Amino acid sequence: MRPLAGRLDLCSINTATLGYQAPIEETIEAAARAGFGAIAPWRRELEGRSAAHVARRIREAGLEVSGYCRSTYIPAADQAAFEANIADNRRAVDQAAELRAACFVMVVGGLPEGSKDLAGARAQVLEGTGLLLEHARAAGVPLALEPLHPMYCADRACLSTLEQALDFCDILDPGRNGTIGVAVDVYHVWWDPRLEGQIARAGRDHRLLAFHVCDWLVPTRDLLLDRGMMGDGVVDLPRIREWMEQAGYAARVEVEIFSQDNWWKRAPAQTLAVCAERLQSVC
Amino acid sequence: MRPLAGRLDLCSINTATLGYQAPIEETIEAAARAGFGAIAPWRRELEGRSAAHVARRIREAGLEVSGYCRSTYIPAADQAAFEANIADNRRAVDQAAELRAACFVMVVGGLPEGSKDLAGARAQVLEGTGLLLEHARAAGVPLALEPLHPMYCADRACLSTLEQALDFCDILDPGRNGTIGVAVDVYHVWWDPRLEGQIARAGRDHRLLAFHVCDWLVPTRDLLLDRGMMGDGVVDLPRIREWMEQAGYAARVEVEIFSQDNWWKRAPAQTLAVCAERLQSVC
DSSP states (O other): OOOOTTOGGGEEEEGGGGTTOSOHHHHHHHHHHTTOSEEEOBGGGGTTSOHHHHHHHHHHTTOEESOEEOOOOOOOSSHHHHHHHHHHHHHHHHHHHHTTOSOEEEOOBOOOTTOOOHHHHHHHHHHHHHHHHHHHHHHTOOEEEOOOOGGGTTTTBSOOSHHHHHHHHHHHOTTOOSSEEEEEEHHHHTTOTTHHHHHHHHHHTTOEEEEEEOBOOSSOOOTTTBOBOTTSSSOOHHHHHHHHHHTTOOSOEEEOOOBTTTGGGSOHHHHHHHHHHHHHHTO | OOOOTTOGGGEEEEGGGGTTOSOHHHHHHHHHHHTOSEEEOBGGGGTTSOHHHHHHHHHHTTOEESOEEOOOOOOOSSHHHHHHHHHHHHHHHHHHHHTTBSOEEEOOBOOOTTOOOHHHHHHHHHHHHHHHHHHHHHHTOOEEEOOOOGGGTTTTBSOOSHHHHHHHHHHHOTTOOSSEEEEEEHHHHTTOTTHHHHHHHHHHTTOEEEEEEOBOOSSOOOTTTBOBOTTSSSOOHHHHHHHHHHTTOOSOEEEOOOBTTTGGGSOHHHHHHHHHHHHHHTO
């Protein structure tokens, strides 16, 4: 396994970790100053700016882009809304291309308002991702399907396991040409009895596009915004990173922490420093 | 699929649904008055009482016992604590036998304090359940492994999917002699892409011992105590019940709702009436 001590260049900071307290230009500078090799920005941070401008600032700071967050949810209550979601995602893929993002992170969405049709929502995700894939291929941006923790199945992502995400990849890209794969976030998958085997499968099929770390806190006080800093929870991070690297993953280790009551209340520079220290000591 | 309208005798009330507001004797009377055919009591309700006394009250009320809740968590930080957990569960199995419970519900526990060794915790669950199985067989009480939602993996049950629970059953009971099976609770498994197939597998192997219903609310405000009343959430309950019954499940449909800020604040008789109505109209 790659040692991370002294190798923050192998690491990336997902800007959500800093709670969107500063404009993206400042966040880019802070990430570079802290020694990170890459950054993963969110679409909201590009609002009112051109992607070209942000891309230039990132390059000037010496950073790469480990991923661009994230897709508009796909499932919709009617065809027009479904198509609008895909069109929106095409525009986001274009931004990802301008940013030279290593992947476009797909949080696929849950059940449409008022629906209990889980199989239908999943079918919409498969169809919608297929519609987006050709555009992504042309733009040169791989799509990274991110299975989310099952507790988000209803409202954020009905793609709930790594196996399911890989099954979707196989249907959409039987040739395994690298245009679609998965984002593995420990927060979402650490509990999965099939995790080790599915990471190995993803590696064999060249599907490992991103690796996100944080920690699962006990107790967890909020379903969405109470993720822990690496080392503060119960996830065996080195074990999962070892599975990733044994499967051939050689890209960035990206920190992504949603933490309304703790890390988002701290100064970004402090959070960056703690992320940097923990990446090198406990991941 | 069995119609439930007019057939509350096919239904059971898990006493947790009523928030433990009344002593078990009153809860038994209330459940019988509301028309339920069975009840699922908790160990805390038997404290200070003999199981024989409670069993007699249940029989006199004309109720059966769909399950007895629940096991002491198995994984422990040291061998002595592990053995104490198994001994504790043996005593609970004896109570379940006196109650003539259809099964002893096993919520297996998560990571021992301070541990990140998920594989180790799961190995303890397998070993501990094996140790308990012989006692349960002698007592005539089937063990029902209950996979819990992955959001409880750290602190309540490292058994996270129906498939994993069935894999454990196969290891412990390759002869499929009916002494161990699963409790399928929609709250824990509704999201699982493999659910339909695993329910069918469980049915083929005579492992379907219990079926619990409630609903998944959007939003869910608390990881443990914000379950919804059937019909108030997003779970397609008839679909899952159909899968159960197609797989051969012919026992009770049991309501189990943990709801600190809603149902637990209401009078038990009112909650029972709403449960009865929803069982007959939306399940």
